[in-house]
Amino acid sequence: MDAHAATLPPPVMPATGLGRLADRLDRAVGTVVELVAAVLVLAEIVILGAGVTARYAFHAPLVWSDELASILFLWLSMLGAVVALRRGEHMRMTGLVTRVGPQARLLLEALAITAAIAFLVMILPDALDYAEDERLIVTPALEIANSWRAAALPIGIVLMLFAAFCRLLRFGSWKTVALALGITVALIGLFYLAGPVLKPLGKLNLVIFFVGVVAANVFAGVPIAFSFALATFGYLALTTSTPMVVMVGRLDEGMSHLILLAVPLFIFLGALIEMTGMARAMIQFLASLLGHVRGGLSYVLVGAMYLVSGISGSKIADMAAIAPVLFPEMQKRGAKPGDLVALLSATGAQTETIPPSIVLITIGSVTGVSIAALFTGGMLPAVVLGIALCFVVWWRNRGEDLSQVTKYSKREIGRLCLIAAPAIALPFVIRAAVVEGVATATEVSTIGIAYAVLAGILIYRQFDWRRLKRMLVDTASLTGAIIFIIGCATAMAWGLTQSGFSQDLAKVMAAVPGGTWGFLAISIVAFVILGSVLEGIPAIVLFGPLLFPIAKQIGVHDVHYSMVVIFAMGIGLFAPPFGVGYYGACAISKINPDEGLKYIWAYVAALLVGLVIVAAVPWFSIGFL
Structure with a gap:
């Protein structure tokens, strides 16, 4: 999840007067947003540092510190998502995009932007309603309206729309942009008209939206967060009677776990x-x-x-x-350069469970597993x-x-x-x-x-x-990309749960032959595939809450299952041809991906052998708890 080789490319230098104007406006607004985001990262460090110092050094806890940090964190996440969109740093899969001709690639790049615009335009009214509703809630420590925090959602959405439109205006080909907009509008119109047909299909809609729509978007190069969001919005709007403001609430919930505050701070620490x-x-x-x-x-x-x-x-x-x-x-x-990049990629998968890994923190936040236990295990x-x-x-x-x-x-x-x-x-x-x-x-x-x-x-x-x-701006951008994915995946997971999918999945997984071993085996296969397609954090946020209760029910320890799932996901993330982590390692090493292909499979086989040993011997994960 952590690989960012697969990102939107920088836009072509604008040739038209409108394009140049958009470029100047985007730079001006972007500079302000980046500055505010950098200040928010710094503020989070200071507030949390002051809280720790007050509690442990002076034995006088600051009762408001966590609350203020939480309020600022949602603003940081949304403004970070804006910065990531401006810079083309939202996680996406480019396996198909990089293999087509120049014209088709340009069209797919434009579609990636217009798809994001479509979701942002559709969700904006509900985000405004959500922020207005939150005005009635008063925070316990600071005693201010919660709308001060919730306003980050509509304001962030508006700024992302501005950044996305600026990217379109700076595109080299107006015909391509017009075609991408036309395709996007036509597809949304078709789904809207198909609403009465889709509603009676029941759980078949889960396949249409959460497999078909997500896969089509992901393989077309639409950022993963927006792929999840479009599928969830379409499913809830067209096949259920759920108000869309509920989806905004789930988005907020996913982005507001206090434990996720560790994400920007550890990113900055690494820098x-x-x-x-x-x-x-x-x-x-x-x-x-x-x-x-x-x-x-x-x-x-x-x-x-x-x-x-x-x-x-x-x-x-x-x-x-x-x-x-x-x-x-x-x-x-x-x-050999190929051997170097292959080993570097393999170590990326091997070290996914080393604390204080962001993946460990994420899995703890979405499943309720003890972070301290995960760090030990x-x-x-x-x-x-x-x-x-x-x-x-x-x-x-x-x-x-x-x-x-x-x-x-x-x-x-x-x-x-x-x-x-x-x-x-x-x-x-x-x-x-x-x-x-x-x-x-x-x-x-x-x-x-x-x-x-x-x-x-x-x-x-x-x-x-x-x-x-x-460093502060880079931290904000990466934080925004990660947390926005978590928010969208949380909304998607909620939609799946409400549909009864989790109960159906529980029955299927519980019925797998071989009991515990069968369940672990199918989990390994599933997360290797999910890790290669979705990257780590989205896969864990989406499926962790669904699968962990099943694991517990059949007697698999939470921490042991966490290790198995994280390694399987890591192998998928860092193994070619789909794993973007591999291409990230190549980009860092400045080595052609083709050179590593003949070397990496021995390392992948070693990782799989190690994973089987870890899965078969729970003591490695829970022996020191």
Whole structure:
């Protein structure tokens, strides 16, 4: 979920006067939105940091801090979604889009924008009604109308509409834009006219909307969040009597879990770790330890991803911190570029359960599983999959020539260990603070940020203040893309539940031959497929609430099932040809995706073997709970 290789491309430079005007307006409004979003990220860090300090240092909790943080978080999520739409950073699948001719690709890119516009136009009146209704509710601590928080939804929708229309106006071909608008309007009109026919079809509508409409949109390159939203809106509007303001409520509910506040803070923490040189220090120490053995730097890559992973909230950020440090030296030693990118992609899947992973936080928020238990349970299963990858590394590098490799002295290793110690300690400080109950998963991120800032300024003497604004804006954009997906997927999951689908699914899954083992096996297959098509967070938000009660009912421990599901999803996300994580690894490495194809399958097989071991031996997941 974390891969952002598949995004909308930047618009063509406008050639017309209208296009240039749209470009200037978009830049002006976009600059303001980015500035406000960056300030909101900073405000969240300060508010939560002040709350932790007041509670633990002065034993005088700020009763209003969580409430204010929650209000600002919805604004941050919506404005972040606006920034992501402007920059083309909403998650999408481009497997089909990149394989068609230039004209067809341009049309699909235009359709991706017009489809988003269609949903935003249709939901805007209901978002306004929802914000107006929330005026009657008063917040308990600050005692202000809840409409101050809910207004983020219609205002964010209006700003997204503005950004989307500006993108259309800057398109190179008016004919393409007109055709895309025509197709979008025609399809909506056809569904509207088909309403009386669809309503009597009952549960067949679930297939039409949640399989057909979602698949058509996803494969056409429409951002995943909008694909979910269009299918849910169509299903509820045309086949049920549910007021659409209810969908806005579910969207709000999905985006407002306080635990999700950890998302922007950990994303920002990951950027800090890279900027302050902490990631580089960790990798250099690991390289001094293992660089002189056959395949040593490949083992370092596996170990470095284990240490760094999960802190940033983005696998792309993890990879970007590691690949530039290790790959040049690995290529000097004769490593094939394809093998490097294949292993990098595989480690992305292997480290999905390393806390404080955003995927772990998300699964805890939507299923009610203890975050502390997930953080404890995620460490050992990742080691199992790491060992499986290391076996492939050993096999492939057993004949490596080490005659030109320098072996570090114990003194040099000790020096690098001393330099890396503060950086290596950070992940363990964060995990220990949550597991021991010192701070919540949300609060602990502020401790990590303070630690990274102090380490960067005082220890590593590497802190570029000029990069802070860009880091804050990037954090807001990625947060908006992630949280908007969670909101849309929550609304979709609610629609599926109301239809009775969850009960039907429970019956089918419970009837799978083999009991617990059959259920785990079918879950692995399902989440590998879902991970490759939908990415991790959407797949978990959509199906987690439906499948976890079934797992519990047949005796599978929540934490054990979480590990199985997350690894299966990760393998799908990072395996070609559909997994966008693989293409993200290629983009970071600047290596052609075709070069990695012949190398990656051995790593995927190793990951699957490791996953089967984790699924078959629950102790790896729950032995330390």
